[in-house]
Amino acid sequence: MLTCQDIDHLVVDILDKKLSTASKIGVWFHLLMCPNCRIHVKNTQVLVKSLEQLQQESDPPEALQNIFDKH
Amino acid sequence: MIHFICAIMVDSAQSVASRVLPWQDRSDAEVVAAVLNGDQGAFNWLVRRYWKSMYRVVWGIVRDEMAAQEVVQDVWITIHRELKNFRLESSLKNWMFKILTHRAFRILKRESRSVAFSQLATREENEGMSPEEQFTEKGRWKKPVTGFVNVDPQAQVIHRQGLALLGQFIEELPAIQRAVVTMRDIEGLSSDEVSGLLDITPANQRVLLHRARTTLRQRLLATESEVG
Numbered sequence: 001m002l003t004c005q006d007i008d009h010l011v012v013d014i015l016d017k018k019l020s021t022a023s024k025i026g027v028w029f030h031l032l033m034c035p036n037c038r039i040h041v042k043n044t045q046v047l048v049k050s051l052e053q054l055q056q057e058s059d060p061p062e063a064l065q066n067i068f069d070k071h
Numbered sequence: 072m073i074h075f076i077c078a079i080m081v082d083s084a085q086s087v088a089s090r091v092l093p094w095q096d097r098s099d100a101e102v103v104a105a106v107l108n109g110d111q112g113a114f115n116w117l118v119r120r121y122w123k124s125m126y127r128v129v130w131g132i133v134r135d136e137m138a139a140q141e142v143v144q145d146v147w148i149t150i151h152r153e154l155k156n157f158r159l160e161s162s163l164k165n166w167m168f169k170i171l172t173h174r175a176f177r178i179l180k181r182e183s184r185s186v187a188f189s190q191l192a193t194r195e196e197n198e199g200m201s202p203e204e205q206f207t208e209k210g211r212w213k214k215p216v217t218g219f220v221n222v223d224p225q226a227q228v229i230h231r232q233g234l235a236l237l238g239q240f241i242e243e244l245p246a247i248q249r250a251v252v253t254m255r256d257i258e259g260l261s262s263d264e265v266s267g268l269l270d271i272t273p274a275n276q277r278v279l280l281h282r283a284r285t286t287l288r289q290r291l292l293a294t295e296s297e298v299g
Contacts, residue, residue, distance in 0.1 A: 003210025051256035
């Protein structure tokens with residue numbers, strides 16, 4: 001039986017969809033029983049989706065711009 | 072004949088559409104072709120889009136502001152010069168980050184730093200917030216876990232103010248954790264790509280990512296509870 005700490009250890013693999021079949025069953029069963037871990041996995045999903053939003057365009061510093069003016 | 076004419080019409084409509092699409096929605100092949108055709112706008116977009124992530128990654132490796140700036144500048148010149156040799160066998164992003172990390176590691180080697188990068192990466196596995204502190208001896212949560220409050224229910228991302236804080240918290244992560252989370256979660260590179268680019272083991276990469284995400288999640292939750 002997996003503990004909450006095990007789920008935390010596995011959360012990277014859960015989101016990467018890299019769990020073995022046996023682990024998947026263990027995780028699924030634990031999440032079914034444990035609201036805290038369901039929130040924890042959800043929080044991590046939201047965090048990762050939010051980090052994707054930081055893909056944004058911005059002006060490079062002046063030193064970098066000068067390089068391109070010359071090329 | 073009608074099929075042929077329709078095919079030409081669809082083809083030209085797609086080509087018109089691709090010309091008006093913003094750069095971020097175009098394929099690697101289209102961006103590369105535009106740069107090679109001398110489209111300065113395409114190259115400027117590449118720089119604006121990637122320089123910040125590149126800087127974060129280089130800083131994680133060389134840990135020196137001047138050296139990091141020097142690497143990023145050199146790398147963009149190399150990208151501009153070598154783009155004609157890019158073969159679309161990997162993504163453009165992966166190709167650019169490969170040039171970047173290769174150059175950064177060469178600087179490390181040139182300066183023959185006493186502590187090897189792999190040792191620093193291993194050391195950083197224990198930096199920042201420890202995931203273990205959150206659990207009892209029996210492996211249960213010490214405190215009830217609370218969900219993010221300020222989340223856009225449709226997009227499932229935190230609100231704009233939280234995103235600004237997230238950007239700030241990333242800058243405060245230990246250097247290699249910052250490089251890993253930038254490549255994995257902001258730039259969307261795979262775990263294998265990141266392990267390869269940083270020359271660390273997949274296990275090492277996984278722990279660094281876990282640490283970084285734990286710190287970011289905890290700090291965001293702490294901010295929400297302070298405000299709330």
